[in-house]
Amino acid sequence: MALVVIRQDGKIDFWKEALMAESPELQVYGYLEDHPKDNIEMALVWKHPQGSLANYPNLKLIASNGAGVDFIFKDPDVPEGIPITRIVDTKLAEDMSEHVLAVILSHLKNLDTYKLQQTQGIWKPRNYYRISDFTVGIMGLGELGRVLAKDLVRFGFKVQGWANSHKSIENVKTFAGDKELSGFLSSSEILVCLLPLTNKTTGILNISLFEQLPKNAFVINVARGGHLVDDDLISMLDSGHLSGAGLDVYHQEPLPATHPFWQHEKIHMTPHYASVSDPKFVVPQILENYRRMKAGKPLINKISRDKGY
Ligand code: NDP
Numbered sequence: 001m002a003l004v005v006i007r008q009d010g011k012i013d014f015w016k017e018a019l020m021a022e023s024p025e026l027q028v029y030g031y032l033e034d035h036p037k038d039n040i041e042m043a044l045v046w047k048h049p050q051g052s053l054a055n056y057p058n059l060k061l062i063a064s065n066g067a068g069v070d071f072i073f074k075d076p077d078v079p080e081g082i083p084i085t086r087i088v089d090t091k092l093a094e095d096m097s098e099h100v101l102a103v104i105l106s107h108l109k110n111l112d113t114y115k116l117q118q119t120q121g122i123w124k125p126r127n128y129y130r131i132s133d134f135t136v137g138i139m140g141l142g143e144l145g146r147v148l149a150k151d152l153v154r155f156g157f158k159v160q161g162w163a164n165s166h167k168s169i170e171n172v173k174t175f176a177g178d179k180e181l182s183g184f185l186s187s188s189e190i191l192v193c194l195l196p197l198t199n200k201t202t203g204i205l206n207i208s209l210f211e212q213l214p215k216n217a218f219v220i221n222v223a224r225g226g227h228l229v230d231d232d233l234i235s236m237l238d239s240g241h242l243s244g245a246g247l248d249v250y251h252q253e254p255l256p257a258t259h260p261f262w263q264h265e266k267i268h269m270t271p272h273y274a275s276v277s278d279p280k281f282v283v284p285q286i287l288e289n290y291r292r293m294k295a296g297k298p299l300i301n302k303i304s305r306d307k308g309y
Pocket of ligand 1: 141166196223273
């Protein structure tokens with residue numbers, strides 16, 4: 001029985017070697033290799049070619065090689081009824097938190113503006129802001145959002161969060177569901193999206209949501225490009241309602257050279273690198289689930305097919 005790695009970013013051998021180094025007895029194939037299909041029980045996938053999972057008649061487990069699973073649900077031919085797991089990695093959450101903190105502090109302290117002024121020889125102090133002046137609202141209080149909330153509290157921000165259900169996080173006010181979204185938005189001066197991309201959250205960062213934020217709010221999207229309606233963001237930045245945006249994820253990656261985000265002075269882009277999975281943390285989880293699947297035990301980090309996350 002064996003595991004197949006399916007991804008298109010040139011990293012198949014990297015993950016094969018990482019898995020085999022931890023578990024030399026495990027049979028691991030890359031999906032393009034000539035190998036028997038009927039002994040594959042587990043697929044480790046990241047943005048796999050649509051339809052490719054249908055090639056394995058005895059597949060028992062689909063494991064996302066990342067925290068998100070949205071790309072799996074985009075595949076209309078993903079086999080029904082097979083459990084799906086994802087990566088939950090404390091390091092990934094810490095990395096995300098560091099990234100968001102860096103983006104927020106850069107915005108508060110006008111670092112991009114000062115760099116631009118420097119290149120133009122301009123000496124011009126801008127508005128002075130302190131951490132304690134700001135309320136940060138986090139959409140999504142899951143594995144990543146919760147760690148970010150705690151770190152921001154530690155740094156002295158006022159922090160609130162929104163999720164499907166209320167949470168208990170010290171010094172963080174939480175809001176839940178559609179009914180409480182407006183109340184959450186109206187006091188979020190910095191908005192961070194850390195939602196999974198699902199049918200319900202696709203396009204959630206749109207003009208009607210932005211209008212409910214306080215004037216001059218700053219928006220950070222580190223979740224998925226599909227959460228954001230790009231034209232709505234540009235129009236709210238141009239109208240002056242939003243003061244800026246920090247984006248790490250995009251509808252199309254790499255972002256096409258002609259996309260207006262590239263040249264927009266209020267948009268601060270990073271190339272989907274807010275946090276990166278470390279094989280040291282990821283491989284043991286994958287192997288643990290492989291063993292659990294073989295032993296018929298409950299899987300760890302299983303997602304709900306119904307909820308889509
Ligand atoms: P989790 O599944 O742990 O948490 C998701 C959170 O979103 C939960 O709090 C959930 O609420 C909430 N939520 C989901 N749907 C809704 C909804 N319709 N309305 C309100 N709240 C909702 O996810 P993670 O924290 O692990 O990751 C979040 C996302 O971050 C990933 O799906 C991925 O897309 C992205 N990501 C981006 C990376 C990058 O490098 N840019 C790296 C890693 C992840 P509840 O708790 O009540 O169920």
